[in-house]
Amino acid sequence: GGLGVSGRLAAVDGLRHASPTDAVDWEDLGFSCEHVAKTQMFVVTATLSQDGSGQWEWAEEGIGPYRCLELDPSAQVLNYGQSIFEGMKAQRTTDGNLVLFRPEENASRMRDGAARMSMAPPPKDLFLRAVKATVAANAEFVPPNGKGSLYLRPILLGTGAILGLGPAPSYTFLVYCSPVGAYFKGGQLTPIRLKVEEEEHRAAPGGTGNTKCAGNYSPVLNVQLQAKAQGFNDVLYLDAVENKYVEEVSSCNIFAVFGNKIVTPSLGTILPGVTRRSIIDLARSKGFEVEEAPLSIEEVLKADEVFTTGTAVVLSPVGYIEHGAEKREYGGYDVALALYDSLTGIQQQTLEDPFDWVVQV
Ligand code: COI
Numbered sequence: 001g002g003l004g005v006s007g008r009l010a011a012v013d014g015l016r017h018a019s020p021t022d023a024v025d026w027e028d029l030g031f032s033c034e035h036v037a038k039t040q041m042f043v044v045t046a047t048l049s050q051d052g053s054g055q056w057e058w059a060e061e062g063i064g065p066y067r068c069l070e071l072d073p074s075a076q077v078l079n080y081g082q083s084i085f086e087g088m089k090a091q092r093t094t095d096g097n098l099v100l101f102r103p104e105e106n107a108s109r110m111r112d113g114a115a116r117m118s119m120a121p122p123p124k125d126l127f128l129r130a131v132k133a134t135v136a137a138n139a140e141f142v143p144p145n146g147k148g149s150l151y152l153r154p155i156l157l158g159t160g161a162i163l164g165l166g167p168a169p170s171y172t173f174l175v176y177c178s179p180v181g182a183y184f185k186g187g188q189l190t191p192i193r194l195k196v197e198e199e200e201h202r203a204a205p206g207g208t209g210n211t212k213c214a215g216n217y218s219p220v221l222n223v224q225l226q227a228k229a230q231g232f233n234d235v236l237y238l239d240a241v242e243n244k245y246v247e248e249v250s251s252c253n254i255f256a257v258f259g260n261k262i263v264t265p266s267l268g269t270i271l272p273g274v275t276r277r278s279i280i281d282l283a284r285s286k287g288f289e290v291e292e293a294p295l296s297i298e299e300v301l302k303a304d305e306v307f308t309t310g311t312a313v314v315l316s317p318v319g320y321i322e323h324g325a326e327k328r329e330y331g332g333y334d335v336a337l338a339l340y341d342s343l344t345g346i347q348q349q350t351l352e353d354p355f356d357w358v359v360q361v
Helices: 005-013 103-116 124-137 221-229 274-285 297-302 334-347
Strands: 040-048 056-065 083-085 088-092 098-101 149-157 170-180 192-196 234-238 246-249 253-258 261-264 289-292 305-310 314-323 326-329 358-360
Touching (some): 040 124, 056 124, 083 103, 098 124, 103 124, 103 149, 103 274, 124 149, 124 170, 246 253, 253 274, 261 274, 274 314, 297 314, 314 334
Parallel strands (some): 192 234, 192 314, 261 289
Antiparallel strands (some): 083 149, 088 098, 088 149, 098 358, 149 170, 253 305, 305 314
């Protein structure tokens, strides 16, 4: 059966969800797909209604074992790249509940992305049901409180066949998951080292920088791999017009702290992060003045503190930034750590949730 020994004990104890399995070393979680083969995933396909109404019909396969997909070589996604994804986390609270953080935000961002990429938009209720079903079916893979989280990866793919350039005639929406720990090497609160990229750009005005499409995440790899080889954790991108304003890191959004003021780049060509939005609201509730505005690399290099945010990254203090010959070491992390504690306290339900962000599975 699906429940391990610990899962059966949890059922005896009357908890709604299985306890963490013994089959994973919870002390040693990185950010990888090491354990995915043991998990369950949710699958649904969309085809156009035969009645000519232009409506999408969603056929639910539902939860089943993690498996490979069989794709037609002329599948749209393999040729032209209709692929968008989300990142979400389920946490185990200290009293044994499983919770999600602002899942409606991911549901609506996927619908926005589907519109930008001419794909079938998964209905919000289907998205939320799929995500919750995936967490419930994988309860034994949600790490013990404080040891990490179950990372959820909803993806929408244009799986239907097409040869001429156009949108796929059918789509696959699926949610798979993996237990994860810290994203960056060195552990969750180890300050990260960023290299500012001066030649290549992640996104341009009018492009898809604000869409969570797969195509935004591979063009960054050439400079990211070079930077990693030089001991950096990731790359900080500048705007494509003036090569002057910071945009985002390949895997997360960025914030700079100046005394009581916190600045983060305005939306447009950057990913509208759920953690970004939450940190803006949290910081304001703590009395900080928060501006969403153009933020030049010169200002970032003069900031008191810099930190990055994302679902996978959570909140990472930045310890060092290099921009050509300019180098800056940061020493203070007080604001970053206070915001990290508030955010993760809400996410794990050890602190009050005044914004109603946390949803029970
Ligand atoms: C996330 O933070 O969830 C993402 O999707 C970013 C990815 C580079 C791991």
